Amino acid sequence: MHNCPMTEFASAPADQAESQPQLLLVDGSSYLYRAFHALPDLRVDPNDRASQPTGAIRGVINMLTVLRKQYPKAQYAVCVFDAPGGTFRDDIYPEYKAQRAPMPDDLRSQIAPIHEAVDLLGWRVLAVPGVEADDVIGTLARTAAEQDIEVIVSSGDKDLAQLVTERITIIDTMSGKRRDLAGVQTEFGVPASLMVDYQVLLGDSVDNVPGVDKVGPKTAAKWLTEYGSLDAIVENASKIKGMAGENLRKALEWLPTGRQLLTIRTNCDLTGYVDGLPSLDAVTGREINAEAMVEFYKKYGFKTLAKGLEAGQSKTASPAAGSGPKSGSNSDPSTGDLFADPPAASRAGELKYDVVFDWPAFDAWLAKIEAAELTALDTETTSLDEMQARIVGISFSVTPGEAAYIPLAHTGPDTPQQLPLDEVLQRLKPWLENPGKKKLGQHIKYDRHVFANHGIEVRGYAHDTMLQSYVLEVHRPHGLASLAERHLGRKGIQYEDLCGKGAHQIPFAQVAVDKAAEYSAEDSDQTLDVHLALWPRLEENDKLRGIYELEMESSEALYRIERTGVLIDGDALRVQSHELGQRILALEKEAHELAGQPFNLGSPKQIGEIFFVKLGLPVVKKTATGAPSTDEEVLEKLAEDYPLPARILEHRGLSKLKGTYTDKLPLMVNAATGRVHTHYAQAVAVTGRLSSNDPNLQNIPIRNAEGRRVREAFVAPPGCVIASADYSQIELRIMAHISGDEALLRAFTEGLDVHRATAAEVFGVETEQVTSEQRRYAKVINFGLIYGMSSFGLARNLGIDNTAARNYIARYFERYPGVKKYMDDTRQSAKDTGYVETVFGRRLYLPEINSPNGPRRAGAERAAINAPMQGTAADLIKMSMVQVQKALDEQQRKTRMIMQVHDELVLEVPEAEVEWMRSEIPRLMAGVAALKVPLLAEVGVGPNWEQAH
Template sequence: MTETSHEPQTDTGGPKVLLLVDGSSYLYRAFHAMPDLRAVPGDPASPATGAIRGMINMLQKLRRDVRADYVACVFDAPGKTFRDDIYPEYKATRSPMPPDLRTQIDAIHEVVRLLGWKVLNVPGVEADDVIGTLACMATERGIETVISSGDKDLSQLVNEHVTVIDTMNDRKRDVAGVEAEFGVPPRLMVDYQALVGDAVDNVPGVDKVGPKTAVKLLQEYGSLDALIERAAEVKGAVGEHLRRALDWLPRGRELLTIRKDCELADHIPGLPELEDLKVVDGQDTEALKAFYERYGFKGLAKQLEVHDVPPELIEEHRRQKKVGTGDGPGFQDPDLTSRSQVTNLQYDTIFTWAQFDEWLAKIEAAELVALDTETSSLDEMQAEIIGLSFSVQPGVAAYLPLAHSYGDAPDQLPREEALARLKPWLENPDRAKLGQHVKYDRHVFANHGIEVRGYAHDTMLQSYVLEVHKPHGLASLAERHLGRTGIDYEHIAGKGAHQIPFAQVPVDKAAEYSCEDSDQTLDVHLALWPKLQADGKLRFIYDLEMKSSETLYRVERNGVLIDSAMLARQSAELGQRMMQLEREAHDLAGQPFNLGSPKQIGEILFTKLGLPVVKKTASGVPSTDEEVLEKLAEDYPLPAKLLEHRGLSKLKGTYTDKLPQMIHPRTGRVHTHYAQAVAVTGRLSSNDPNLQNIPVKTPEGRRVREAFIAAPGHLIASADYSQIELRIMAHLSEDEALLRAFREGMDVHRATASEVFGVAPDQVTSEQRRYAKVINFGLIYGMSAFGLARNLGIEGAAAKNYIQRYFERYPGVKQYMDETRLSAKSRGYVETVFGRRLYLPEINSPNGPRRGGAERAAINAPMQGTAADLIKLSMVAVQDVLDAQQRRTKMIMQVHDELVFEVPEDEVDWIRAEIPRLMAGVAQLRVPLLAEIGVGANWEKAH
């Protein structure tokens, strides 16, 4: 089928996050920040508790502020480390821990565990090294890392996937932040520290060299190694001091370098997949309450009298309804943020049928009503309505409580009867409605047998179209566009891990919260809608997103059947194969070792077997990441075994083991969630489960698709666009040779090979066609000569020559790329064929690599974005025809450029003919669109 490249996606509509706390840093901060608290207030003889309470406060706030999928609090273990062996004076000048703090350590470890954190203190390994190793593991697995610490030494770990936040000083050390603060990028922080020294740890630097001099030297010479090599050139007193320190500097740098390859498997059983650090549902409330009472924290103990709601579920609710996609790790604490005062608010609570009828008349008469649901669950397929709010004009709203259940809850109208009375209005397509993330609300109403019609607007999607590079949550929108701040969910339901279900929120608080949501949604709409109306292209994209939202709701609702028994067999077979691979790896290594341990892998590959070192980590040890293993696997069998084992482990854990657990008990199907307002290109992301990242290049990955089956009497059909991004490139560049190839129905890779290698099309070899295919797709993604050389396994000069010849044969492509870069630098964004704006904040960055990345994105984004627009146009067009003709065919998945259907056997002939025609006809480009379709008993056989 199609030969397009796919944008990687994650299970949550964005990367998973590992949150690591530098517990040793937190200890001292908590101790010095808090007053002298005692278990018995006022009794100096009772145990000190200030540091304990400070740690609780800091960790609870951090969990509120940072969404995380994995968490750990890392402390220094007592005893020596390898640094003491290298330099006996290491940390020799440090003052001993204050006795009052030392007595609180065990209690702190206990409460941190009770709060749901994995506590790590690894003997012989400093906390910084544990953090560095875990961050490296996370990066290798596509997981973002947030480190919370005030220690500047951890800045050396920062990269595009690792960020350090200092919550006490409200400082964020990302790549730009480190360079702005210290004057050097993170990759040079160790060199900087080696020159300056570390007085706290008693590690000398170069005498008389302070931060400014160190920065100047590194800027001039590029690195510490280059500076050491050219030390004779450095003049004056600085040069003299530098030359005296030459023997010391390598050892100083070794002491200051945070290790990323520590052996942790014995202390964290879930490695290397970080399973042991996963955020878990719930807490041991009774044990936590007993702890609080033991140490005199009566206020905290009282908060535990309410039921426990997992913090990650609340965070997902905030992401969808209040915070949207977000753009950073921090959120405001409602207790520390003063709310803007919006005057003349008229918020009603509906308790009687008379009030109900009065408000029903208001919403039936209103031109547009903002509607918001408050629910029992964050699972959109199971959530039930707790209450509804409506807003008919800014500042005017009402809350209808329907299922609040707590001790002295007021009487409420019966839910099913109230919903039945609302149903005619809800299902009337002529009554315009507005929401924030309405796809979720559609599901909630559907759970009560109501198919809402008439959703005219979604403020989340308005923001997504107008300002894709900014957060789209209601709180962000209200503050950004209205200057209004509001009530955070935590403010009404409790904080940290002890947030109560919405059904237990007091009705008066729930009413204010929900009315404010509807009110602000309407107010935001009135600010954003005129901007969309004023721009015809953006209005087109917004209309497309609204229609796509409704279609995606249908696709999610349909779900897909899974053959659980087949997946169970596959899991067993994968497990057997993994065990076999482990035995084979041990045989090749000549000894047993942990296939998940980077340290042990490194020792086997490079120390014992003497394989060539491809690259090193920041700490100077040979890297064993996936890129290295792939390179070594070209010539050596053991790395190939390791790669295969790693791939099968991920496949088993993510799909064959997990998918059967995700079958909905009521429908018997798996229902993914499509995040619509996440990717800046307009592409959708699938999560819970992620159906877009099933590996299809391996037989095992393709077998997983065999478990996606149809109901009896039905088949699976898969339709996708052929070479869509290359066709879009031909359209955008207007290059005559490319246009001709597609218009004449040629094999575009063969045509490219003919042009680049100067041979007739019928003389092109399979190897030449493969090269041409890599060039075609590589240039779309901004691949350099170096990247092309590595991908094809050829010399850099040859790759450069291929690219040069490509541009000579396709001058329109070169011209388009050059003009697009210039246009992007001027406007700050690029556009798809249909007018979707794709912003590039780094396009004029002084940072070369970041600017280069933005320039590559400027070339690729219009193609990915146009492909995203086309598949959305296709989804909408196909669903419209299915509805109009009352077909029983159901669209059940969207995967990149592919639509998947469950088709009754008597509609197969119709779908074979009509779906490709519909998809090819949604737009007229300078080259014909081509959609292909396959039909089979399961998803794999439909390809």
């Protein structure tokens, strides 16, 4: 056991020479946990969940590389890990860390490879038995600081803040947080010299170390400011009033033990691990062992990393080697396909963001983007409404670490003279509209609209980092800030940091130009860096690359649909809105009469009192607090037998229809176009489906006459009609293709009524003998099983008992054994890999598929069965949308797509092109993919959307 007595050291003097040596200390234990939880479940063999996990390995390599780029001249470099076994703290307090969950097996198996990789990258690896990593870090940090060596400790652990002095700084590469003397004071409200006292008062719930009960950060900081130290607080404990004072007095006996547990030791005996202290020669950084590193990368499946290192794309040395990369380098073998060049915020001395105020500077940057293979492009605007937004400024980046911002419409006080917006756009227009000049963006569809608002049709967008993320990791956030933190280890400037929040938020045009420039240039720089991280991963996987290319083509088609918009009959909606208002008032009156008193139809509490206290209606289910529930499901059940719940349900439905559509749609007409323009969110649904908002055109109710009447207001202009083209029974056809079930394949191949065919199979009758009721049952079974419906769900849906429902499902699987096998195999495959795939290779991740929580796991299993079908349907309608748009362009048709809703394309068709459309659109949609069963698309035509069905 290595001994760590508690000692005090004096702070080093503040003056530091420019050539002052540096020691980099990495909290390896913090790194490996953060890497494990931040990265996807990567494996040596991506298709074999039983193979060696590698996510934490790759993540630690990435984070060390960030640090290496940030401090290229550090002479000493150590990565410290916790060793297995106990320490002196366990002897002092057996409950120390007792409640921590054991390390996951998938992480434990990566520790040895991580140690190996860190060593090969040129870092000294330390894991000292009997000594916690924090104490090793504390000892090395204090030893170096006493020799006027600058110490940089990289960790996300705030407990290390107690080590901070003028010579010791804590940095967090994941969040960008820097804890120096000023940073600690600002963050915690106490100086670093009082951080131990502060932590003792709070305790540490993570390590199971009690503090003073109910004393939080504010109280702890207040006491320390008032009394000056923990010892002084203890001396004055009798004077401190209230519950906090009482709890303090109860804790007095414990506090010395708490101090022992929470104080980081700074003079541990590290003999045998770091010999010769105070000399730091034993932890001098080394060059990367490139040959061994290539073999390591190959062994753990990091193909891009290995190729990069073998090709000699980067000869960057270890942190201690004293040489950093050139700012124009394109890739780095130690980071490979997670990020190719160091994050801009981490490039010490390399970051170069220009602000363009004059024409010579503009011409210089125009020459750069003209010559570049790929340019990251970002706009700053006046609005999030893409049809209304106007440009405030534009930024570019063509090389990692370099970017430029052109301010064009800033109006804040003291704003410098800016170049004229119209002239700048005119000079940029040839480059922007040149398809040969490749461009990159984050959410490019928005920027395309913004430029179009200024009369510029941008061409040549080759990549979108939002869509790259969506394809690679659909279950994670896809905003630029999240991507930069996840893949670059970097936290950038937030919009709210510049503009504020809520009522006090200012327009971007009023942001000071220097701050706006840093923000926007950083966005372009980050976008380029994220692309360099994600694109190699897509290049390596043909299926995922194909899905990404489909998303890029879909973005183009959706931009055209959004730009076109849809014509609505505002007068018809206003008439309907008035009529709905009258009906809503009538329903309210009827409800009051049925209840025998007035009440608020929107109040669950009042409804509950009337239902269950006054009228004595049966309680269907209860809320989490034990009160009778009045949710939608309960109202629907009670409405089967009682008129009041039925009136309330109708009142709710009509009120929502009026508030969401008939009142609002006329107000959403764009003044410039006379049309309504929805926004299609492409990177939201995990299945690949689109999400429509502002307005949401996908949720207009169509099961009742009033909802269908809303769709009548979506009209064609004079000389045109509305056409609706959608796939017939698409998910059942996909089920037939994926499962390969012979009976299902035969039904679709022979053009049978699949529900009638299923009814014949399930009920054991001839097809022509199937009754309408049996067909209805079969339809519910067909679609229910696609969505993973249980026998309980089927029984409730059909109004039958559970035994009958179970028998129906059993008979279904007897007749369709291929479907049963597909479901069983898919569940198991999802458990093994953590995801399922569409027919075309889109990955749909299921984080809860192995959850110990039964309901969550069951939900994930149902999703595993349905997601490949729903996702494949989403892929098919996107393919159709792309092919239809290509045909319209190539044949120079005047027909325009105006909406995409679920499996349906809605078009505005000149009367002269109706016959062409009737034959060509179904042909195009049926021909986008060759499945084991024929795809069938059907077209309807009418003067409005509803009548086109």
